[in-house]
Amino acid sequence: MNSFLKPITDFGKIDFEGQKLAENISTSILVVSAIISLVAGKMLDNMKLAMYIYLFGFVLTVLVVVPPYSFYNKNPVKWLKKSDFKSGNTILKEKPQ
Amino acid sequence: MNKPISRISSVASFSVTVFMFLVLAISIITANYQKVEDVKVNVQGVTVSKGGPYDYYDKTSSKADFARVKFDINTDLSKLFNWNTKQLFIYLMVEYDNTKNVDNKVIIWDRIIKRNGRKKFNLKKTLNKYLFRDFSLSLRDVKDANLTFVVERIPVMGFFTSRAEYSTKLDFPEIKN
Numbered sequence: 001m002n003s004f005l006k007p008i009t010d011f012g013k014i015d016f017e018g019q020k021l022a023e024n025i026s027t028s029i030l031v032v033s034a035i036i037s038l039v040a041g042k043m044l045d046n047m048k049l050a051m052y053i054y055l056f057g058f059v060l061t062v063l064v065v066v067p068p069y070s071f072y073n074k075n076p077v078k079w080l081k082k083s084d085f086k087s088g089n090t091i092l093k094e095k096p097q
Numbered sequence: 098m099n100k101p102i103s104r105i106s107s108v109a110s111f112s113v114t115v116f117m118f119l120v121l122a123i124s125i126i127t128a129n130y131q132k133v134e135d136v137k138v139n140v141q142g143v144t145v146s147k148g149g150p151y152d153y154y155d156k157t158s159s160k161a162d163f164a165r166v167k168f169d170i171n172t173d174l175s176k177l178f179n180w181n182t183k184q185l186f187i188y189l190m191v192e193y194d195n196t197k198n199v200d201n202k203v204i205i206w207d208r209i210i211k212r213n214g215r216k217k218f219n220l221k222k223t224l225n226k227y228l229f230r231d232f233s234l235s236l237r238d239v240k241d242a243n244l245t246f247v248v249e250r251i252p253v254m255g256f257f258t259s260r261a262e263y264s265t266k267l268d269f270p271e272i273k274n
Contacts, residue, residue, distance in 0.1 A: 026107070027111065038123060041180060047180050066104045
C-alpha cells in the first residue's frame with residue numbers, strides 16, 4: 001500500500017483484544033435493550049415506547065462500538081523486527097513480508 | 098470488527114436479528130384470543146326480490162335473486178384492544194347450503210374499528226352493505242342458513258387471528274314461482 005494512503009486505510013483500526021471487547025459490548029447492549037423494551041412495552045402498554053427504546057439501544061451501540069476509542073487499542077500486536085531474521089530463518093528468506 | 102465500516106455492518110446485522118426475536122416475543126405475549134362477552138346480533142327479517150341494480154360487469158343481475166337482511170348489532174369491543182392491536186375488522190357472514198353448492202359463504206356487512214375510534218356501538222335496523230345473491234341466480238332452495246359475526250384482530254406486529262363470536266339462524270322466506 002502506498003505510504004500516503006496509509007492514514008486513510010488504517011483509520012479507525014483496533015487491535016484483536018479490542019475487537020473481542022467490541023463484539024461483546026455490542027452483543028450485550030443490543031440484547032439488554034431488547035429485553036428492556038419488551039418489559040417496558042408490556043408494563044406501560046405502549047408499542048411506540050418499546051420501539052424507541054430498542055432504537056435508542058441501537059444508536060447507543062453504534063456510538064460505543066464504532067469510533068476507535070483508546071481502550072480498544074490497549075494491546076497492539078508486537079511485530080518482530082526485520083533485523084531479527086537476517087541469519088538462519090528460511091521462512092523469511094523464501095517469503096519476505 | 099477491524100475497521101469502523103465493518104463494525105457498523107456487524108452491529109446493524111446483529112441488531113436486525115435481535116429485533117426479529119423481539120417482534121416474535123411481542124407477538125407471542127400479546128396474542129389476542131379472548132372472547133367478546135356482550136355481543137348481540139338480532140335479525141329483523143330477510144326479504145328476497147328478483148332483479149338487482151344494473152351492473153356493467155354482471156349481465157345476470159336482472160335475473161338473479163337478491164336478498165336484503167335487516168339486522169341489529171349491539172356490542173362492546175373495547176376489551177379486545179391491547180398495546181399490540183392496530184384495528185379490528187368485523188364482518189357478518191352468511192353460510193348456507195343449496196342444491197347447487199354446499200358451504201357457501203357470503204359477507205354481507207363489514208366495518209373497520211380503529212384503535213382511536215369508537216369501540217362500542219348499537220346499530221339498529223341496518224341493511225346489508227354488500228349485495229347478497231347466489232352464484233346460481235336463485236335463492237329458492239337455501240338450507241341451514243346461519244348468520245355469523247366474526248371479529249378479525251389485526252395487530253401492529255404478529256399474527257392475524259379471526260374468530261366467530263356469535264352465530265344465529267337465518268330464516269329465508271318462501272319464494273313462489
